[in-house]
Amino acid sequence: MSGYQVDDATVEEIETERATYEPITEATRRLADLCIRSQVDAASTARALEHLQAAIDVLSQDVAEGPYGLRHSRQGPTRPWGNAVVGVRNPVAPPLKVVHETDHVWSDFELSSAYEGPPSLVHGGVSALILDQLLGEAAAAAGSPGMTGTLTVRYRRGTPLGALRAEARVERTEGYKTFAVGQICDAEGVCVEAEGVFILPRWARSEQEQPERFE
Numbered sequence: 001m002s003g004y005q006v007d008d009a010t011v012e013e014i015e016t017e018r019a020t021y022e023p024i025t026e027a028t029r030r031l032a033d034l035c036i037r038s039q040v041d042a043a044s045t046a047r048a049l050e051h052l053q054a055a056i057d058v059l060s061q062d063v064a065e066g067p068y069g070l071r072h073s074r075q076g077p078t079r080p081w082g083n084a085v086v087g088v089r090n091p092v093a094p095p096l097k098v099v100h101e102t103d104h105v106w107s108d109f110e111l112s113s114a115y116e117g118p119p120s121l122v123h124g125g126v127s128a129l130i131l132d133q134l135l136g137e138a139a140a141a142a143g144s145p146g147m148t149g150t151l152t153v154r155y156r157r158g159t160p161l162g163a164l165r166a167e168a169r170v171e172r173t174e175g176y177k178t179f180a181v182g183q184i185c186d187a188e189g190v191c192v193e194a195e196g197v198f199i200l201p202r203w204a205r206s207e208q209e210q211p212e213r214f215e
């Protein structure tokens with residue numbers, strides 16, 4: 001399947017790529033929040049737009065074809081950098097830094113106004129997005145990666161924007177199917193729960209070397 005690339009990027013090259021693109025990605029996240037909350041006048045937004053257009057012109061000078069994909073280095077860390085949840089080059093991603101423990105994965109993160117659904121609350125699709133990633137990471141961390149077959153989400157109460165924690169763990173595996181559960185909590189407790197089945201796709205079952213993770 002295309003999009004899963006193996007390369008020989010060194011740790012140093014990977015860090016150079018991160019240092020080159022992470023700041024502009026973080027600035028774009030800040031920009032998204034400002035698009036929503038800025039109260040400057042029309043002349044000021046017109047001036048800001050000119051600067052943005054200049055930035056777009058510079059960045060457009062050299063653009064790769066297609067999305068980023070999932071890049072495995074033989075020498076350094078894997079780069080899921082275009083991923084919508086954890087991608088360090090994706091301004092749409094909050095991004096989450098997911099910690100892998102022996103029996104579960106977790107992440108402390110902040111959601112800005114860019115993720116709003118109901119007033120002051122996280123959009124339900126965003127919660128599902130985050131839980132999909134966390135449950136998928138739990139499956140991968142347990143050595144049984146797969147693509148989401150089914151994800152069931154239960155919204156127990158509104159999830160406030162701001163500081164949150166997501167956690168997930170594998171409940172059981174049945175052959176190439178991994179059943180995972182997880183939740184998103186605020187300081188008061190659980191807001192959203194999810195359970196999902198992650199399936200090693202048929203095409204990967206026949207590979208000599210199976211992917212460590214799917215995005």
Ligand SMILES: CCCCCCCC(=O)SCCNC(=O)CCNC(=O)[C@H](O)C(C)(C)COP(=O)(O)OP(=O)(O)OC[C@H]1O[C@@H](n2cnc3c(N)ncnc32)[C@H](O)[C@@H]1OP(=O)(O)O
Nearest residue numbers: 132133136137140147148149150197199201202213214215
């Ligand atoms: C670390 C990285 C974390 C990444 C987290 C993010 C993960 C994602 O978001 S992945 C993107 C969203 N998911 C997708 O795009 C998946 C699209 N669907 C597919 O590719 C396929 O339908 C897939 C892989 C789920 C199953 O297809 P295939 O490999 O052909 O399975 P197939 O051989 O037909 O069925 C295998 C078994 O799974 C079951 N199954 C198939 N589809 C599903 C499903 N949707 N839900 C539950 N079970 C299913 C079948 O019943 C069968 O069970 P059994 O062996 O007991 O009869």
